[in-house]
Amino acid sequence: MTIATTTELICFLVLSAVVVIGALGVVLLSNIVYSAFLLGGVFTAVAGLYLLLNASFVAMAQILVYVGAINVLILFAIMLVNKREDLKAIANLTTRRAVSAGVCAGLLALLVRVVVTTPWSLPGPPAVGEEATARIGEHLFTDYLLPFEVASVLLLMAMIGAIVLARRDVLATDVVTGEVADQGLIEKARTPLLMNRAE
Amino acid sequence: MFALPGYDAFLGFLLIAAAVPVLALVTNKLVAPKSRAGERQLTYESGMEPIGGAWIQFNIRYYMFALVFVIFDVETVFLYPWAVAFNRLGLLAFIEALIFIAILLVALAYAWRKGALEWS
Numbered sequence: 001m002t003i004a005t006t007t008e009l010i011c012f013l014v015l016s017a018v019v020v021i022g023a024l025g026v027v028l029l030s031n032i033v034y035s036a037f038l039l040g041g042v043f044t045a046v047a048g049l050y051l052l053l054n055a056s057f058v059a060m061a062q063i064l065v066y067v068g069a070i071n072v073l074i075l076f077a078i079m080l081v082n083k084r085e086d087l088k089a090i091a092n093l094t095t096r097r098a099v100s101a102g103v104c105a106g107l108l109a110l111l112v113r114v115v116v117t118t119p120w121s122l123p124g125p126p127a128v129g130e131e132a133t134a135r136i137g138e139h140l141f142t143d144y145l146l147p148f149e150v151a152s153v154l155l156l157m158a159m160i161g162a163i164v165l166a167r168r169d170v171l172a173t174d175v176v177t178g179e180v181a182d183q184g185l186i187e188k189a190r191t192p193l194l195m196n197r198a199e
Numbered sequence: 200m201f202a203l204p205g206y207d208a209f210l211g212f213l214l215i216a217a218a219v220p221v222l223a224l225v226t227n228k229l230v231a232p233k234s235r236a237g238e239r240q241l242t243y244e245s246g247m248e249p250i251g252g253a254w255i256q257f258n259i260r261y262y263m264f265a266l267v268f269v270i271f272d273v274e275t276v277f278l279y280p281w282a283v284a285f286n287r288l289g290l291l292a293f294i295e296a297l298i299f300i301a302i303l304l305v306a307l308a309y310a311w312r313k314g315a316l317e318w319s
Contacts, residue, residue, distance in 0.1 A: 033254075073269055141296075148277065156305055159270045
């Protein structure tokens with residue numbers, strides 16, 4: 001075993017341990033804010049795994065989108081509704097746990113099947129570093145052009161949908177007074193993000 | 200030799216960056232006065248007296264900005280490979296990228312028009 005493979009193995013083991021322990025913490029910790037911060041750590045460790053696989057662009061995208069944007073969004077969403085309510089015992093806990101276990105087992109079976117059936121051998125030597133990113137760019141603007149342009153439309157739809165959901169729409173009425181609400185942003189409203197619609 | 204060729208500088212950066220907080224705390228421990236009473240126990244809040252707890256409900260305005268930021272963040276990720284491969288791709292890809300940006304400019308115009316970019 002050369003020193004390069006040893007370094008790679010150590011990096012892989014450390015990153016995997018961070019991912020597994022962090023993910024367990026996300027699920028098991030009772031404080032949801034700690035869970036959100038741990039989720040950021042898990043995302044970062046997954047980016048490290050991508051880096052270890054020479055997928056530097058994917059690692060960069062992981063950090064930029066998941067750690068930089070999505071995790072921040074999750075934190076804001078949590079801190080918006082940061083009510084310190086006592087967690088009540090849920091009815092049918094055993095049934096719920098059994099159903100969750102079934103769903104998770106199904107997902108695991110699917111993943112195992114994908115791992116087994118995927119041909120892992122590469123057609124040629126893998127592109128490394130900047131060359132890999134340039135090749136992604138080439139594919140994006142030739143044979144994956146349509147998905148690329150559709151992605152922009154998808155982003156447009158996401159933006160409009162987010163703004164429409166966050167605003168009080170025309171049909172919304174003020175919950176307290178029953179009057180038709182104005183078109184101001186939700187931040188001016190007394191009502192929460194998902195509010196009652198007028199019938 | 201490091202396992203990933205070309206990442207030696209990154210590894211060095213990572214080590215130095217990890218050393219910064221450790222060095223800061225160790226220096227603080229060595230140099231700072233040993234008193235542990237009074238104002239030393241307060242949370243540092245830019246020199247102001249801290250008011251209330253840190254576990255407050257955030258203003259919903261932050262959420263709006265985070266939503267808009269996610270959209271443009273993803274747009275950046277899509278444009279980055281184009282920038283790296285710019286010299287090989289030529290004019291057609293330039294026009295395609297312009298279409299991509301134009302569609303997202305509509306999103307920006309919508310957000311602007313609806314007041315999602317305003318703080319007040």
